[in-house]
Amino acid sequence: METFFLALAELADPAIILIVFAGVSAGLFVGAMPGLTATMALAVLLPFTFTLTPLYGLVALGAVYMGAIYGGSFAAILVNTPGTPSSIATAFEGYPLSKQGRALEAISVATVASAIGGIAGVLFLLFLSPPLAKLSLRFGPSEYFWVAMLGLTLIASLSEGSLMKGLLGGAIGMMLGTIGVAPIGGETRFTFGMPVMQGGVEMIVALIGLFVLPELYNMAAQGRTALGEVTVDSKEKASFWSVVVRVFSKPGNLIRSCIIGEIVAIIPGAGGNIANLVAYNEAKRASRHPERFGTGVIDGLVATESSNNVTVAGSMVPLLTLGIPGAPPDAVILGVLLLHGLRPGIELFTTSGVLTYAFIVSMGLAALAMVPVGLLGGRLIYRIIFRTPYYFLVPTIGLATILGTFALRNSISDVIIMLILGTAGYLFKQIGIHPPPIVLGLILGSIAEVGYVQAMLGGAAYNYPILRLFENSLSWVLIVMVVFSAAWPFLMGVYRRMQLRRGSKENEK
Amino acid sequence: MIRNANTDLLAGSIGMGLSLTFWFSIDREIMRLSIMFPKAMILIMALISVLLLIKGFMKAERQNLFDVGSNLRVAVTGLFFFTWGVAIAYLGFFVASVAAIFAMTGYLATARRQLNLSVLAIWLFIVIGEVAFFYLIFTQLLHVPLPEGIFF
Amino acid sequence: MSSKSNRLYQMVFVYLCLVAFILVVMPAAATAEYPEKPISYIISFNPGGESDVTARLQESHLEKFLGVPVNVSHKPGGGGAVAWSEFQRTAKPDGYTIIGVNIPHIIGQPMLRKDAGYETNGFELIMWFHFTPNALIVSKESPHKTLEDFLAYAKKNPKAATVGGSGSFSANHLETLRMERAAGVQVTYVPHTGTGPVIPALLGGHLTGAMGYSMLGVQYKDQLRVLAVAADERVESLPDAPTFKELGYDIVGGAFRGVAAPKGTPPEIVAKLANAYSETNKIIAEKQRQLGFVMTYATGKDAYALVDRMKKNYEGILQEIADQKKKQ
Known part of the structure; x- marks a missing residue:
């Protein structure tokens, strides 16, 4: 306990506050640019942190990370483009809100939800690390396979219209994900003779292409921006306190989303990209009006933005206790820890406890700092996008898109791949194959493949290696969830029909 | 603008086309570990495509394509x-x-x-x-x- | 456009014009000797990996010795092959673009892939700066206390012992195959997408053991046990871990990391870079050694000799795999 208070004392330092605000602002910019990821921002910052004390360096990294995950929501809300994979589902509700002239309200909601999520993640990290770390270790190959299957059941709720077309989209995404080097076999496949295709289709490249380009083509077709025609600007509803009250008025949704975020965060290799989709899906399922989702529902926005910011501090549970990065950006933070001679494990919480606790709490500060920075920044970005005529907006977003795609792997081929996928995505959208299932397939494809092939290898000594998938108790928990989740739409259908019948009978009376 | 297009048939043919493209570009010399998963995925994709094609012939979903703007x-x-x-x-x-x-x-x-x-x-x-x-x-x-x- | 937004644009415009002006004027000044402009140092793996962290450590010292900025950038994909193939195709041999290279990657990939897109000998090697020996590692809770325990178990239960590692045909994989040959056992090698995911799998009991790099033994001292290290001598930071050689198996191998320039780069530039890297290596040696790295200083002819030596080491195994693929 004493270490904890010492840590708090460390944080009462104007330099720390400055670093937190600067870090969150920088992260916001990075997150709002499609293609610039939190991982990249942290890597760029790395040499700079060597010149700082370990605490300052870590605080800066934590703040940038926090800001980046939150910043992704801006692009999602204002231009229907997830700035990072962590805010895919944010676009589903945020963009419709923007189209109704409620962009500022959406940004305020996202800000409040993100801040709550960020703080929840810090609390999980402070109080529940040991049991959560133990749970994270129980995810082996077969569990990964079932997690991916569970993720695929999301397609049902992500596909607008035809379920079959949604499934086809998911399959296309998975196939795109198999291009390049096999994650397990190590050989290349489907490169069609081009060495550059060994790199495969990076998920973020597909994400940018599939979400941004169709939107730009739409603007071009209509000759205006989606926001351009809106005149209503509901300043009343966007006022900060009313938003806070509204977000807190549904604590169930918040708590559920935070827990989902935390569980996904501790699974190494899965992060905000999956958490936001799962939380969105569950919010929709729990809602009394699931049919309204997709038209600008505040609950959906709260679910995605709170869950993805939980993963920031949440994914550091396995990192700080076991030295296992829970999400890609954590790998960079692990590098920093090691270079400063800080080995993850018990020592980190005892010998260097003051530093560790100060770092953890500083992430909570960063979450709070997002509120002023985000509300101001959000208004600014909104103004710019709102005022800019469409003929400037289309090429400018195009520029940001191309830059972001290029910067991801410094590859011009990625830019071409992005353009091809985006254009194909526009055509696919016309015939009812929408981008979200394709991206979901891409995210889950490699997880499923790694889990499946590794489980088969792990069972190499068995007569039937496939039995390995059904060995562990955690696998069975996941299997039950898969079955339940897949059957849910049918169960709901039956339930509704029964209610209808009862209703009509009562009417007859 | 295309009026009343049979989108099921279109989606099914695209899926089928992709399945065939991927299937025939499988390298003969590749080892099992690298290809078992993609092979299964191609088959699943082909199956979904066939179902969509069947639906396209039986009870098609029809829609106007490219009907917004220029x-x-x-x-x-x-x-x-x-x-x-x-x-x-x-x-x-x-x-x-x-x-x-x-x-x-x-x-x-x-x-x-x-x-x-x-x-x-x-x-x-x-x-x-x-x-x-x-x-x-x-x-x-x-x-x-x-x-x-x-x-x- | 309203007049208000017009003014906004005018202000933005003036600001951006200034920016453009600076941009055009800045690169004008030119001097005679190399290096006279920033050097781009490409890392063919993701941020956060060993290659990246090392490059970040080197960066500031290199800048000091060379007198120009050294910009680290990433181009991950294909286990490094994407960056290497593009480098050999497009990089200008002027010393301003250099790239991190790894053994055995640059030996194995061109041999086993049809479309690797680059050649092992297509680089002008500057230096191999460190070596991370392979090590057989188990969880602290594992019943296998020594290498003999492990091999005895593997012998009794063919294929049942699962050994994790990073990637296929990687240093980890090839070493596992050599261990199988040397000890006459059969294990199941389970490739992972990097060193990172191997650790939770090992700690969670999803693997019997892992063929990883020696650093893991240092970083996860509390949770992992190193059974044997594939180095000539014991690693400084792991004084209690025996080498395979001591235990009677002639297995030495691991990953060498280094840096290379495009083929045809003038020798005096390569020498200058090699010098800067060597000096840097000496400075960061202390930090790196503590993390479990073994520092090397192979420049010039030694650098090529090292590739040849490692090629010979792995040739047998690689040929066997290539033959197997043909037979299929």
Whole structure:
């Protein structure tokens, strides 16, 4: 306990506050640019942190990370483009809100939800690390396979219209994900003779292409921006306190989303990209009006933005206790820890406890700092996008898109791949194959493949290696969830029909 | 614009086409570990496609395609994007982007307003400034080596 | 456009024009001797990996010795092959673009892939700066206390012992195959997408053991046990871990990391870079050694000799795999 208070004392330092605000602002910019990821921002910052004390360096990294995950929501809300994979589902509700002239309200909601999520993640990290770390270790190959299957059941709720077309989209995404080097076999496949295709289709490249380009083509077709025609600007509803009250008025949704975020965060290799989709899906399922989702529902926005910011501090549970990065950006933070001679494990919480606790709490500060920075920044970005005529907006977003795609792997081929996928995505959208299932397939494809092939290898000594998938108790928990989740739409259908019948009978009376 | 297109049939054929393309590009010498998963996925994709085709013949979902706004503008915009992407490799990022953005802005603006030379001149400067702004952030701050071309 | 937004644009415009002006004027000044402009140092793996962290450590010292900025950038994909193939195709041999290279990657990939897109000998090697020996590692809770325990178990239960590692045909994989040959056992090698995911799998009991790099033994001292290290001598930071050689198996191998320039780069530039890297290596040696790295200083002819030596080491195994693929 004493270490904890010492840590708090460390944080009462104007330099720390400055670093937190600067870090969150920088992260916001990075997150709002499609293609610039939190991982990249942290890597760029790395040499700079060597010149700082370990605490300052870590605080800066934590703040940038926090800001980046939150910043992704801006692009999602204002231009229907997830700035990072962590805010895919944010676009589903945020963009419709923007189209109704409620962009500022959406940004305020996202800000409040993100801040709550960020703080929840810090609390999980402070109080529940040991049991959560133990749970994270129980995810082996077969569990990964079932997690991916569970993720695929999301397609049902992500596909607008035809379920079959949604499934086809998911399959296309998975196939795109198999291009390049096999994650397990190590050989290349489907490169069609081009060495550059060994790199495969990076998920973020597909994400940018599939979400941004169709939107730009739409603007071009209509000759205006989606926001351009809106005149209503509901300043009343966007006022900060009313938003806070509204977000807190549904604590169930918040708590559920935070827990989902935390569980996904501790699974190494899965992060905000999956958490936001799962939380969105569950919010929709729990809602009394699931049919309204997709038209600008505040609950959906709260679910995605709170869950993805939980993963920031949440994914550091396995990192700080076991030295296992829970999400890609954590790998960079692990590098920093090691270079400063800080080995993850018990020592980190005892010998260097003051530093560790100060770092953890500083992430909570960063979450709070997002509120002023985000509300101001959000208004600014909104103004710019709102005022800019469409003929400037289309090429400018195009520029940001191309830059972001290029910067991801410094590859011009990625830019071409992005353009091809985006254009194909526009055509696919016309015939009812929408981008979200394709991206979901891409995210889950490699997880499923790694889990499946590794489980088969792990069972190499068995007569039937496939039995390995059904060995562990955690696998069975996941299997039950898969079955339940897949059957849910049918169960709901039956339930509704029964209610209808009862209703009509009562009417007859 | 295409009226009342049978979207199930279209989606099914696209899926089938992709399945066949992937299936026939499987390398004979590749080891089982690398291909077992993709093979299963191709089969699943083909199955979904077949179901969609069947549905397309039995009880098709029909829809108007490309029925919003100007399709010509979409096609030209797409052409601009691809030219831009390819040009970056030859002209360098800066030059290609200034040219592409300027041309696109000018073209798209014709849908909304009249253009004259002085407006275009101002726009050219805005575009140069905009690209320079991003160029500097990326090369100087983020250390992204943006492609160099004929000038820099 | 309203007049208000017009003014906004004018202000933005003036600002951006200034920016553009600086941009055009800045690169004008030119001097005679190499290096006179920033050097781009490409890392063909993701941020956060060993290659990246090492490059970040080197960066500031290199800048000091060379007198120009050294910009680290990433181009991950294909286990490094994407960056290497593009490098050999497009990089200008002027010393301003250099790239991190790894053994055995640059030996194995061109041999086993049809479309690797680059050649082992297509680089102008500057230096191999460190070596991370392979090590057989188990969880602290594992019943296998020594290498003999492990091999005895593997012998009794063919294929049942699962050994994790990073990638296929990687240093880890090839070493596992050599261990199988040397000890006459059969294990199941389970490739992972990097060193990172191997650790939770090992700690969670999803693997019997892992063929990883020696650093893991240092980083996860509390949770993992190193059974044997594939180095000539014991690693400084792991004084209690025996080498395979001591235990009677002639297995030495691991990953070498280094840096290379495009083929045809003038020798005096390569020498200058090699010098800067060597000096840097000496400075960061202390930090790296503590993390479990073994520092090397192979420049010039030694650098090529090292590739040849490692090629010979792995040739047998690689040929066997290539033959197997043909037979299929």
